Amino acid sequence: MRPLTDDLPKPLLSIHNKSLLAWHLEALAQAGISQVVINHAWLGEKIEATLGNGQQYGIRITYSPEGTALETAGGICKALPLLKPTDYFLVINGDVYSPKLPIASLLEVAKKLRAQNPGMLAHLLMVPNPVQHPQGDFYLRGSQVSQQESAGAEKLTFSGIGIYHKDLFKDLVLGSPAKLAPLLMAAMEHNKVSGEKYTGPWHDVGTPQRLQELNAADE
Numbered sequence: 001m002r003p004l005t006d007d008l009p010k011p012l013l014s015i016h017n018k019s020l021l022a023w024h025l026e027a028l029a030q031a032g033i034s035q036v037v038i039n040h041a042w043l044g045e046k047i048e049a050t051l052g053n054g055q056q057y058g059i060r061i062t063y064s065p066e067g068t069a070l071e072t073a074g075g076i077c078k079a080l081p082l083l084k085p086t087d088y089f090l091v092i093n094g095d096v097y098s099p100k101l102p103i104a105s106l107l108e109v110a111k112k113l114r115a116q117n118p119g120m121l122a123h124l125l126m127v128p129n130p131v132q133h134p135q136g137d138f139y140l141r142g143s144q145v146s147q148q149e150s151a152g153a154e155k156l157t158f159s160g161i162g163i164y165h166k167d168l169f170k171d172l173v174l175g176s177p178a179k180l181a182p183l184l185m186a187a188m189e190h191n192k193v194s195g196e197k198y199t200g201p202w203h204d205v206g207t208p209q210r211l212q213e214l215n216a217a218d219e
């Protein structure tokens with residue numbers, strides 16, 4: 001996203017005069033979520049200065065700063081002591097734009113996992129493959145997510161939005177970089193990753209051109 005991110009962290013880039021993080025926070029508040037942990041690295045102090053304690057959104061924000069970027073799983077691991085989940089929790093990547101994100105229904109999924117299938121380690125929101133990622137990430141068959149192709153399975157792209165069980169990260173070293181994909185793929189080998197296809201608006205804001213196009217489009 002350079003040069004846009006030379007002096008501004010990517011999650012503070014704006015679409016329709018609202019930062020990517022603001023879109024998320026408003027949706028979370030509307031769904032009744034009151035506690036959010038934001039992990040950050042590059043120019044993270046600007047995120048804290050902009051969002052503060054979250055009072056303007058009706059949410060209490062705690063920050064998990066990273067001296068050096070810890071990758072997705074490493075960042076989640078570092079943030080867990082602040083979030084203090086008893087089991088499942090929701091994660092939304094800060095660089096995606098999904099203005100009608102079905103957070104309430106995702107919270108219902110977490111309740112069902114807790115009651116019916118507590119051994120599940122992750123539930124992923126999958127989206128149709130965008131132009132910039134035509135090969136997709138994982139296969140979805142019914143509600144099962146897998147690396148392996150099978151009859152009736154559709155290969156989709158992981159949205160960067162998911163529900164995770166804290167045990168998915170139990171073997172990570174706090175403060176060490178770690179990628180999320182290897183953890184998910186290991187869990188898939190034991191059929192411990194579920195998912196659903198989401199066809200609502202979702203965009204990976206990965207280039208200045210995509211940002212410009214989103215701002216030019218109708219809300």
